[in-house]
Amino acid sequence: PGSMRALHKDYRTMTPQNFSNYESMKQDFKLEIPEYFNFAKDVLDQWTNMEKAGKRPSNPAFWWINGNGEEVRWSFEELGYLSRKFANILTEACGLQRGDRVILLLPRIPEWWLANIACLRTGTVLIPGTTQMTQKDILYRLQSSKAKCIITNEVLAPAVDAVASKCENLHSKLIVSQSPREGWENLKEMMKHASDNHTCVKTKHNEMMAIFFTSGTSGYPKMTGHTHSSFGLGLSINGRFWLDLTPLDVMWNTSDTGWAKSAWSSVFSPWIQGACVFAHYLPRFEPASILQTLSEFPITVFCSAPTAYRMLVQNDKARRYKFKSLKHCVSGGEPINPEVTEQWRNRTGLDIYEGYGQTETVLICGNFKGMKIKPGSMGKPSPAFDVKILDVNGNVLPPGKEGDIGIRVRPNRPLGLFTHYIDNPTKTASTLRGNFYITGDRGYMDEDGYFWFVSRADDIILSSGYRIGPFEVESALIEHPAVAESAVVSSPDPIRGEVVKAFIVLNPDYKSHDQEQLKKEIQEHVKRNTAPYKYPRKVEFIQELPKTISGKIKRNELRKKEWETI
Numbered sequence: 001p002g003s004m005r006a007l008h009k010d011y012r013t014m015t016p017q018n019f020s021n022y023e024s025m026k027q028d029f030k031l032e033i034p035e036y037f038n039f040a041k042d043v044l045d046q047w048t049n050m051e052k053a054g055k056r057p058s059n060p061a062f063w064w065i066n067g068n069g070e071e072v073r074w075s076f077e078e079l080g081y082l083s084r085k086f087a088n089i090l091t092e093a094c095g096l097q098r099g100d101r102v103i104l105l106l107p108r109i110p111e112w113w114l115a116n117i118a119c120l121r122t123g124t125v126l127i128p129g130t131t132q133m134t135q136k137d138i139l140y141r142l143q144s145s146k147a148k149c150i151i152t153n154e155v156l157a158p159a160v161d162a163v164a165s166k167c168e169n170l171h172s173k174l175i176v177s178q179s180p181r182e183g184w185e186n187l188k189e190m191m192k193h194a195s196d197n198h199t200c201v202k203t204k205h206n207e208m209m210a211i212f213f214t215s216g217t218s219g220y221p222k223m224t225g226h227t228h229s230s231f232g233l234g235l236s237i238n239g240r241f242w243l244d245l246t247p248l249d250v251m252w253n254t255s256d257t258g259w260a261k262s263a264w265s266s267v268f269s270p271w272i273q274g275a276c277v278f279a280h281y282l283p284r285f286e287p288a289s290i291l292q293t294l295s296e297f298p299i300t301v302f303c304s305a306p307t308a309y310r311m312l313v314q315n316d317k318a319r320r321y322k323f324k325s326l327k328h329c330v331s332g333g334e335p336i337n338p339e340v341t342e343q344w345r346n347r348t349g350l351d352i353y354e355g356y357g358q359t360e361t362v363l364i365c366g367n368f369k370g371m372k373i374k375p376g377s378m379g380k381p382s383p384a385f386d387v388k389i390l391d392v393n394g395n396v397l398p399p400g401k402e403g404d405i406g407i408r409v410r411p412n413r414p415l416g417l418f419t420h421y422i423d424n425p426t427k428t429a430s431t432l433r434g435n436f437y438i439t440g441d442r443g444y445m446d447e448d449g450y451f452w453f454v455s456r457a458d459d460i461i462l463s464s465g466y467r468i469g470p471f472e473v474e475s476a477l478i479e480h481p482a483v484a485e486s487a488v489v490s491s492p493d494p495i496r497g498e499v500v501k502a503f504i505v506l507n508p509d510y511k512s513h514d515q516e517q518l519k520k521e522i523q524e525h526v527k528r529n530t531a532p533y534k535y536p537r538k539v540e541f542i543q544e545l546p547k548t549i550s551g552k553i554k555r556n557e558l559r560k561k562e563w564e565t566i
């Protein structure tokens, strides 16, 4: 209760104006790390107490819809009751012990959230994965993670069964399904009879809580370890400062259950603030159903990926909807083009507050409510971290100079950072330089202390002595009416070594235009709108960009193809 009080003593007064003074916000911010910490006991169960004492508004803790009229609304008390039953199933029927690893492959259904909490209560280590995995992906994950248990549905169960004999650590399988399946424990059935009497384990703050796979934008996904405090407590930074949440809010984050982004914005950040987690089953990304949901339900805070915002503003029906409750919109995972932010503002009257972070971290930089937004900037460092721009030797660079974005980890490793890449000490060691953790991203800080993303270190294009980040070129491209989306990569050139190449997806109306003519027009447009040396000397129109499941552009795939052909 003590830590809870410290976190929430002033939620009613945490209005945006308190954040307008960035310096004082940073100074005021202190998170003490208790020796023992468990999010289920120290946060969720405390909200249950607040609820019972009438100290929390009558806002559900969890609100789920499936788009076909089905709906679930749970209070913190109900979440507690159901997740304690689930916890007993994990320890009894599945025979799991504290520290055992559990892979969770479920779409956005309520049981996914219960499984998250049940793992917290039992001290088992949760490993969420996306339901879009193939049999091969599942095998790789089961083997590399040494998981003892897998929780999934009837869609993926056959793939699990096909590989289970090759996974010696796997000894229990739990299915979320209406019908039984041979060799599997049935969750729905057992929930009917399981006891709700369960004592949450007393976890050390630095005990492993979960392992998240990175998005795999630049290679094979990495297994990233997080402790009970690194995310369970560290994500309060996101909830308070970036998402601006209070117990009166209803927060909807659209990301897939397989990524750390869901832990960020669909579990820890909203609940630590006592807000309602809103979820939509949403098996496919349909802009119209997102717009409809935002207008129909009292969602106050919305989080989505830049790809999604691009699709939403390009939807011609967007203008028809009114979002009465919506008051705060955020985006993260990739840079968002200022053009998209502007169109969103034109349609909704709301800014998009961009945040920057990684599976390895909590929010690294963000635009905070009340702070002036500079379009295209990721905002300022979150109060959790000392963020600096570094040279190759780990020296801090002055404002205006581009370098590697790093987080100070010495003498003290800050709260909110991963422990290590599981079973990959080499990779873990490669992220350290001097006193800093190196994010792998390039950027610079301006005179006002705002951070600007340039690109992933691997995506930088070196042409005729210039260093060019693809994002700036892509942002100029999307301002041309013919361009729906683009990806900019390096391409080999006999004279310049590398040149800028743009892969462009055209807006439907432009597909029938003279392509050569259009190419020239687009190139001229970029020359006019950004430094001319950045314009794409090569342009190729394609139907679709290669993307990760979470919707990020895989520039490395396009780049590899360019360089393979020489």
Ligand code: ATP
Pocket: 214, 215, 216, 217, 218, 219, 220, 221, 222, 259, 331, 332, 333, 334, 335, 336, 354, 355, 356, 357, 358, 359, 360, 378, 439, 440, 441, 453, 455, 456, 552
């Ligand atoms: P992998 O590490 O497997 O290649 P990934 O880096 O895409 O995949 P995530 O941890 O999901 O996996 O994403 C973090 C990365 O996303 C950051 O390092 C950065 O490159 C990018 N990113 C996140 N937010 C932003 C943002 N606001 N602006 C620019 N880039 C961002």
Ligand code: MG
Pocket: 214, 358, 440
């Ligand atoms: Mg990464």
